[in-house]
Amino acid sequence: MQVPLLNGIYVDSTPDFRTSYPVNMMPVPKSTGIAEGYLRPAEGLSAVASGAGVDRGAINWNGLHYRVSGSKLIRINANQTTTVLGDIGVGSQVTMDYSFDVLAIASAGLLWYWDGTSLTYVTDPDIGNVVDMKWISGYFMTTDGTNLIVTELNDRYSVNPLKYGSSEADPDPVLAVNELRNEAYAFNRYTIEAFQNVGGDNFPFQRVEGAQVPRGIIGTHAYTKFLNTFAFVGSGRNEAPAVYLMTAADTEKLSTREIDVILEQFTEAQLSTAVVESRIFKNHELLYIHLPDRTLVFDAMSTKAIGQPVWFVLSSALIGMSTYRARNFVWVYDQWFAGDPTTVNGVVCELRTDFSYHYNTEIGWEFGTMVLYNGGNDAIVLSMELVCLPGRILPQDPTVWTSYSLDGETWSQERPKQLGKQGQRNKRVAWRNQGTIRNYRMQKFRGTSQGHVPMVRLEMILEPLMTEATSG
Numbered sequence: 001m002q003v004p005l006l007n008g009i010y011v012d013s014t015p016d017f018r019t020s021y022p023v024n025m026m027p028v029p030k031s032t033g034i035a036e037g038y039l040r041p042a043e044g045l046s047a048v049a050s051g052a053g054v055d056r057g058a059i060n061w062n063g064l065h066y067r068v069s070g071s072k073l074i075r076i077n078a079n080q081t082t083t084v085l086g087d088i089g090v091g092s093q094v095t096m097d098y099s100f101d102v103l104a105i106a107s108a109g110l111l112w113y114w115d116g117t118s119l120t121y122v123t124d125p126d127i128g129n130v131v132d133m134k135w136i137s138g139y140f141m142t143t144d145g146t147n148l149i150v151t152e153l154n155d156r157y158s159v160n161p162l163k164y165g166s167s168e169a170d171p172d173p174v175l176a177v178n179e180l181r182n183e184a185y186a187f188n189r190y191t192i193e194a195f196q197n198v199g200g201d202n203f204p205f206q207r208v209e210g211a212q213v214p215r216g217i218i219g220t221h222a223y224t225k226f227l228n229t230f231a232f233v234g235s236g237r238n239e240a241p242a243v244y245l246m247t248a249a250d251t252e253k254l255s256t257r258e259i260d261v262i263l264e265q266f267t268e269a270q271l272s273t274a275v276v277e278s279r280i281f282k283n284h285e286l287l288y289i290h291l292p293d294r295t296l297v298f299d300a301m302s303t304k305a306i307g308q309p310v311w312f313v314l315s316s317a318l319i320g321m322s323t324y325r326a327r328n329f330v331w332v333y334d335q336w337f338a339g340d341p342t343t344v345n346g347v348v349c350e351l352r353t354d355f356s357y358h359y360n361t362e363i364g365w366e367f368g369t370m371v372l373y374n375g376g377n378d379a380i381v382l383s384m385e386l387v388c389l390p391g392r393i394l395p396q397d398p399t400v401w402t403s404y405s406l407d408g409e410t411w412s413q414e415r416p417k418q419l420g421k422q423g424q425r426n427k428r429v430a431w432r433n434q435g436t437i438r439n440y441r442m443q444k445f446r447g448t449s450q451g452h453v454p455m456v457r458l459e460m461i462l463e464p465l466m467t468e469a470t471s472g
Contacts, residue, residue: 001372003458005039006306008368009442011408019258020444022312023321024356024365025455026284026297029305034387035457037306039367042314043351044449045326045338045358049080051346055339057094058328061103065332066114067339068094068107069346073114076348078333086119088112093221093275095176099135102156106133111142113156122151126159132220136179137197139204143174148186148195150204165203167193169212175220180229183208187223190216190237192230192246215244215251219272224287226278227300231287233263233274240264241271243289243298254287254298256309266291279329281336288314288329290341295324316342318364318448325358326351356449365451368444369458371408374437378465381434386445387457390420390427397421398451400429405442419451437462 006027008020025039032038053070060066065076066085073085088094089108096105105112109129111122122130128144135141139150148165152158167174167186176187184195184205192213195205215236217223223232230246231254241263243255255263263271275290285300295314302310314324326338326349340347340359347359356363386400401414412435420427443458 001460001462002035003369003372003443003460005035005367005369005455005458006037006308006310007370008444009371009408010368010405010444013409015409017408018261019256020366020368021258021296022365022367023315024313024363024449025367026312027299027302027306027310028454029302029310032456037302038457039455041356041365041449041452041454042312043336043353044355044452045340045349046352046355047347047359048337048350049076049082049348051082051339051343051348052084053344053346055328055341055346055348056092056107057096057105058330058337058339059096059098059103060330060332061098062116063332065330065337066096066103067328067330067348068096068105069339069348070344073105073112073119076337082348085114088119088121092273095133095221097133097135099138099140099156104133104135104140106130106142111140111151120157122157122159124157124159126161127151131174132176134177134179134184136184137182137204141177141179141184141205143177143186145173145175148174148177148184148203148205163203165195165205167191167207169193169207172216175217176223178223178225178230180225185230187230187232188216189218190214190235192216211249213246213249213251215239218268219274222271222274222276224276224278226287227285231276231278231298233271233276233289241268243287254309256311259296259311262291262296275327277327277329279336290324290327293323294321316358316361316363318362325349354452356452358449363449364446365448366444366446367455369442371440371442372437372460373440374462374464376439378439379437379462380465381437381441382461382463383430383432384434384443384461385428385430385459386417386455387459388419388429389425389454389456390429391422391424392453396450398447398453400445400447400451400453402431402443402445404435404444406438406440408442411444414446419447419453434460436465 051069052072056068058067172189194208194211244251287298336351
């Protein structure tokens with residue numbers, strides 16, 4: 001029998017069936033003749049440049065790679081050297097955007113400008129505390145958490161308090177501002193409002209009546225542009241947090257029950273620090289939700305191809321979960337770069353597909369199967385083969401471990417099997433005499449980044465046993 005590898009199932013102490021998504025393995029929907037898809041090892045991280053602290057944001061401006069690292073604005077040059085451009089204050093995640101002639105950064109409550117030569121900031125006190133910022137229609141729009149504020153068209157350092165706007169459909173705080181199709185959006189805690197540019201002598205944007213979305217974001221950076229709209233972590237009033245895609249004056253839920261359960265493990269304060277971003281490459285449209293101890297990833301293209309939500313998990317731990325050490329992805333100099341959000345000394349990395357180590361450190365991967373149900377009958381598992389592509393990357397002979405559970409909570413002792421040395425491309429990874437199935441069974445596999453191997457299919461050969469419940 002062929003066993004799907006896309007998701008696994010286990011049982012928690014509630015008791016409840018839970019989904020286990022692949023960890024550091026990316027589902028790829030591709031018909032190979034062996035199966036209709038496979039699990040590919042997630043990209044490795046290789047340090048290429050030095051930062052100045054914890055990574056806080058990045059952008060490609062005029063073909064150059066800019067990042068905020070610690071308290072510094074830096075430029076990563078094409079030769080992978082680092083140029084420190086100036087100090088923009090300490091804090092958490094920043095917002096970066098640009099106009100025709102300056103790069104703007106919202107950091108430490110201020111609006112900073114880099115014009116290619118000098119670093120300055122807006123000193124006009126009428127701008128208030130800059131929570132977030134976006135350039136739209138010639139204005140830099142900011143929010144102080146209550147008002148929508150724009151700089152003057154002919155002077156980006158000047159703010160007129162008579163031109164303040166507001167998002168008043170709901171008294172919830174304004175957490176972020178952005179634009180889509182030349183319309184401005186105010187992202188509030190429980191609502192999202194759209195504004196169009198109408199000009200005039202006062203606040204130049206007018207609310208689009210009927211375009212209010214009845215859910216909002218949970219934190220300033222808990223949303224991103226995705227699928228030609230916005231995806232976000234948030235909720236409406238009196239709702240638990242979830243992942244949504246903004247539609248026409250409404251939302252479409254992206255998170256599954258399992259993702260919702262994971263989000264509910266964090267407090268509102270913890271989720272408010274989440275960073276959400278997107279990345280498109282190799283026919284994947286990925287939505288990254290960076291949480292304190294892991295990163296959840298949704299693949300829109302794979303979801304469309306398979307017909308069910310495709311999620312996986314990224315972690316920099318060898319066993320269990322830990323903060324994923326890549327954030328703020330930028331496509332520049334013809335490759336993907338990211339920064340490390342955990343290292344106080346600052347590291348900038350490139351994403352690699354030829355290995356899966358994180359900064360030369362070994363990490364773990366794992367995946368499981370759905371419940372194997374033999375129609376209520378017991379069965380002997382005569383053999384089990386994990387079809388993969390061994391012997392192609394590393395000179396070691398890496399190990400894969402497998403274990404099974406008959407109740408979803410307690411698991412058997414792990415059984416190891418070698419994945420094959422470099423050049424052993426015809427090696428078959430098979431286990432014999434793998435116990436029994438008592439009504440149902442769950443199987444899981446794990447390995448490390450030494451085993452940089454795609455997993456294609458799991459085959460089991462069973463010998464059914466007629467149980468008393470079904471005999472006679």
